[in-house]
Amino acid sequence: MPSKKARSAQKSAERSETTTVNYWTSRRNGEVRLRKLEDAFYDRTPLTVHDMVIDTATRFTNYIALGSKYKNTWHLLTYIEYYEQCRQAAKAFLKLGLERFHGVGIMGLNSEEWAIAYIGAIMAGGFSVGILSTNTPKACQIIAENSKMNVIVVDNDKQLQKVMQIQGYLKHLKGIVQYKEVIQSEQRNLYSWQRFLDLSHDISDERLDKIIDSQKPNQCCTLVFSLTSMGPPKAVMLSHDNITWTTAATVQSLSFKRPPEAQETLVSYLPLSYIGSQIFDMWVAISVAGALYFAQPDAVKGTLIDTLREVRPTTFYGVPGIWDQMADSLKARHLGATMFRRKFDNWAMVLGLKTNLKQMFGQRQLPLGFGLAKTLTFDRTRKFFGLEHCRQFFNLGLGLPRATLEFFLSLNIPIFEFYGQTECTGVHSVSSHRAFQLLSCGKPFRDTNTKVLEGDKDGIGDICIWGRNVFMGYLNNKEATKDKIDSLGWMHTGDLGFLDADNFLHIAGNVNDIITLSSGEKINPGPIEEQVKMFIPIVHYVVLVGQDMPYLCALLTLKCQVNVETGEPRDALTEEAVDFCRNLKSHSTRLSDIINNQDSIVMEYVDQAIDVINREARSESARIVKWTILDTDFSIGAGELGVTTKVKRGIVYKMYQAEIEKFYEN
Structure with missing residues (x-):
């Protein structure tokens, strides 16, 4: 030293x-004005x-x-x-x-x-x-x-x-x-x-x-x-202060320990x-x-759990794909257990979900039997993954479905969502033990501002943010920077959502995802897609289509096992999906057993579920007229998913153009 x-x-x-x-610059040697609030509660020294x-x-x-x-x-x-x-x-x-x-x-x-x-x-x-x-x-x-x-x-x-x-x-x-x-x-x-x-x-x-x-x-x-698949890449410029301030704000919002305490x-x-x-x-x-x-280079192919069991982390971050894999492992383990174990675990999970939902609204008293459920089911589950020392669990990919969140919540594992873009240094709002609400992204960082523009009747509108986590600008791209950051330093995220009465941020889609039908009506696909996944548990991904067309249609993928060597989806359905089929009295165990209308039981169930969703639609135009099940699940390697397993709509539209065109043939 x-x-x-x-x-x-x-x-x-x-x-x-x-x-x-200026609050922004596009020059590589440029400097920016830091977004400091005059009445900031805790104004951190720039580092x-x-x-x-x-x-x-x-x-x-x-x-x-x-x-x-x-x-x-x-x-x-x-x-x-x-x-x-x-x-x-x-x-x-x-x-x-x-x-x-x-x-x-x-x-x-x-x-x-x-x-x-x-x-x-x-x-x-x-x-x-x-x-x-x-x-x-x-x-x-x-x-x-x-x-x-x-x-x-x-x-x-x-x-x-x-x-x-x-x-x-x-x-x-x-x-x-x-x-x-x-x-x-x-x-x-x-x-x-x-x-x-x-x-x-x-x-x-x-x-x-x-x-x-x-x-x-x-x-x-x-x-x-x-x-991206559209246009040249943008180089997001992040400053020293972007990194150090956002890090400090994240630490302040969450429950981390420091030596020598732990x-x-x-x-x-x-x-x-x-x-x-x-x-x-x-x-x-x-x-x-x-x-x-x-972790080892092949972590996402299966060795991650070995590292977790060896290291036993105190905080764990997953993405939707990892949480899905973990849920599938637990469900398969549950199906292979004795009748007594399955009944006990079911009782414990019902108790766990009720207790955690009540705690979300401030009720802290634990019910009778919770200690037994914790010892014999909840702690056992955490130990299975090497997470028995974990105090915090996060999802680093926006938008786990409610079914997944409630599944882990029933096992006393609250998964904290957060919201952020690269342009706001990755994080702007975060859930925590102090601020947790199902299906929200937590509360924005202290000493930042968040506003929603042009909200609809549900309060959903364009999300704009202001704070020291907002990026400097796009390198050598002045026009794109001016489009993203206005003269007052507000960053227009392009995401749609709302702030509730308790200041929890909810994300409902992205401006670029909006589908404009030939009638001129604009449809936000996000909420509809989430409904499909909730009503049809066998469905893994949903992509609505219909840009400039007279009606909406849906591309569906089913939950399939993943090849641990390549990361590519297999033809075989997951244990959960097979169990779902069994409950419908269907004998399908593979995707190829279902597609092309080969399984009338599953197809009829999907059709009826879509009908229920359509009856709840906000307008005639928001109904799904046609749908199809694709012959493969999405994957990162094939290109349909990003690094956090977020669907790349533009890529999906290109890859499945033939299927989309069939929807609109006379």
């Missing part, structure tokens, strides 16, 4: 703040990322920071070792020629090297740019060119080959670092992780400290790219290039001096 005591909050306060009037990291490294020097498993042994880094390696990486980036406000791309699965490279690039004055390992070479090229990438860090040869294909087009590229596997082909600008860190010896502490000291909280430190234990498996998981995994862990353990 450098001899002089580094950068404290007091030093940050003494930095001269920008005199820029840089380095301020936050060194504060924890100084106060919690010898506590475990990172854990990575190699073969059967955990490699652990303390906070002082973590900080020192970040400094080493920063120096090495400078040695490779990283320029101020230029990019360092990091492409690979979550690991200690990923985190160290990310923080090191920021310390060195560059932009850290997380790149999804599933991106194509062309997508990588677009990201690298837009961010003026000087260095690309990859985890293995597969990712390296993508860079090799495009490096001739990257005029700013000066070095490539591979941190996993043995490098198979030597070249002048290619470095192994250790050889890369060794470059740090040629850069002095004084030179690095000078760069760190020159950084301001209202300057950009990371770029997050949104690659140390949080977290497991990282969701892509860190997604800013939501990055905030919760990397930055919250640093803020509370938690121990962050990295």
Whole structure:
């Protein structure tokens, strides 16, 4: 560690703040006006990322920071070792020629090297740019060119080959670092992780400290790219203050512990290039001096539960796909249990749901028998997943269906939803033990503002937010930035929803998802799709279609097992779906048993359920006229789902254009 005591909050306060009037910028070296409220309850001092990291490294020097498993042994880094390696990486980036406000791309699965490279690039004055390992070479090229990438860090040869294909087009590229596997082909600008860190010896502490000291909280430190099926990608500029303020607001809103009272234990498996998981995994862990353990590369294919059982985290974050897998495992386990065990668990779950719903409205007294249910069912369930030490459970993908939320609530596992976009640093509102309401995204952060524009008769309208979590702007895209942030600094999210009387935020869809029928009537598909999933438990995903057409139709997928090796859906239905069919007196066990009208029992049930939904429709135009069951479930690999398993409507429309056209044939 450098001899002089580094950068404290007091030093940050003494930095001269920008005199820029604008709340936004599209320039890579631009500065923005921070959104401070005059009557703020708790106005946090603006900090840089380095301020936050060194504060924890100084106060919690010898506590475990990172854990990575190699073969059967955990490699652990303390906070002082973590900080020192970040400094080493920063120096090495400078040695490779990283320029101020230029990019360092990091492409690979979550690991200690990923985190160290990310923080090191920021310390060195560059932009850290997380790149999804599933991106194509062309997508990588677009990201690298837009961010003026000087260095690309990859985890293995597969990712390296993508860079090799495009490096001739990257005029700013000066070095490539591979941190996993043995490098198979030597070249002048290619470095192994250790050889890369060794470059740090040629850069002095004084030179690095000078760069760190020159950084301001209202300057950009990371770029997050949104690659969509429509139009060029947008580079979201996030400032130091965006990261540090949002992290502090998240910690304040939730129930984290710090040493020496206790140390949080977290497991990282969701892509860190997604800013939501990055905030919760990397930055919250640093803020509370938690121990962050990295899951195995095949975590989502089945080994996640092994890591959870070994590490036993105190907080767990899932996405809808993971919660579905966990629910399916529990339901299959339940079906295979003895008659007595099934009856006892059913009794416990009824009691658990009633108790938790009452607690949601302030009733804290536990009913008779709850302790027995907790010991024999609830605790047993948590231990099955390695979650017996968990105090908080989160869904990092908006909108779990009510059935899933109530299923886990019946097992005394309240899943907290949150709301955020990349443009608001991943988080704006969050549920907690102090603020929990089923089907809401919790309450907005303190010292932020949230308003709903042009609400309909139900109060649903465009959600706008204002706060220090709102991004700086889109890099080199002034017009798109002005469309997103108005002159008063309000960010127009494009999401639809409402704030209830208790200030809980509810999301009801997105402006871009609105379907305009040929009659001119506009339909928000979200609430209708949720109804379909609630009325037809065998259905996994629903996508309404009908843009510029005379009526609505629906694409349905059924719940199918997933190939643990590839992540692709199988033909076989889940245990829950098979049990559902059995209750209908259907013998179907596979998707192919049902599609193309082969199972009249299931098809009739779906048809009747759609009729019930249509009778409750708000208007004639909001009814589903035709529907079809697709011959496969959606998946991330096939492209229908995003990283948080959110449906990509534009992709679905393109992939299933033939099925959609059949709906409207005369």
